[in-house]
Amino acid sequence: MKEQVYIFKVSVEKSVHRTIELKGSTSLYDFAEEIISAFDFEFDHAFGFYDNINDLYESNAKYTLFYDSIKPVNPGEKSVKKSYVYEVFEPGKKMAFLFDYGDDWIFLVECLGVADQEAGKKYPIVTGKKGKAPEQYPDYDDE
Numbered sequence: 001m002k003e004q005v006y007i008f009k010v011s012v013e014k015s016v017h018r019t020i021e022l023k024g025s026t027s028l029y030d031f032a033e034e035i036i037s038a039f040d041f042e043f044d045h046a047f048g049f050y051d052n053i054n055d056l057y058e059s060n061a062k063y064t065l066f067y068d069s070i071k072p073v074n075p076g077e078k079s080v081k082k083s084y085v086y087e088v089f090e091p092g093k094k095m096a097f098l099f100d101y102g103d104d105w106i107f108l109v110e111c112l113g114v115a116d117q118e119a120g121k122k123y124p125i126v127t128g129k130k131g132k133a134p135e136q137y138p139d140y141d142d143e
Helices: 028-038 065-069
Strands: 005-013 016-023 047-050 062-064 077-079 094-099 105-115 125-130
Touching (some): 016 028, 028 094, 047 065, 065 077
Parallel strands (some): 062 077
Antiparallel strands (some): 005 105, 047 062
């Protein structure tokens, strides 16, 4: 499963999502970077993946950048740099991706399926876009 391609739908709002394909051997850190890039955000904040979409802090599975950078870590947290897509996701699995613990950008990450790599295709790749991405740093003075 490590070299297979995982297909994800990542939504930041119901009408705004991206389809991302990447290899199972991709670390969650690199996956986070791909998500942020797909929405034209700057990759400049801490983040984590959580399995309890309704209450992130009550998640059983938590993969955070804090684990890799701050000691001691919160109980139950795991590394985003040493955890890989093929270990964490399977078709149908959904997780919340929280980016920027101050602004709380929450993305819904859903694994749509797993496929064989296509010859000549470079991964990771954004294969679909719906809706205009929100501004990461809106200028509230203009309102």
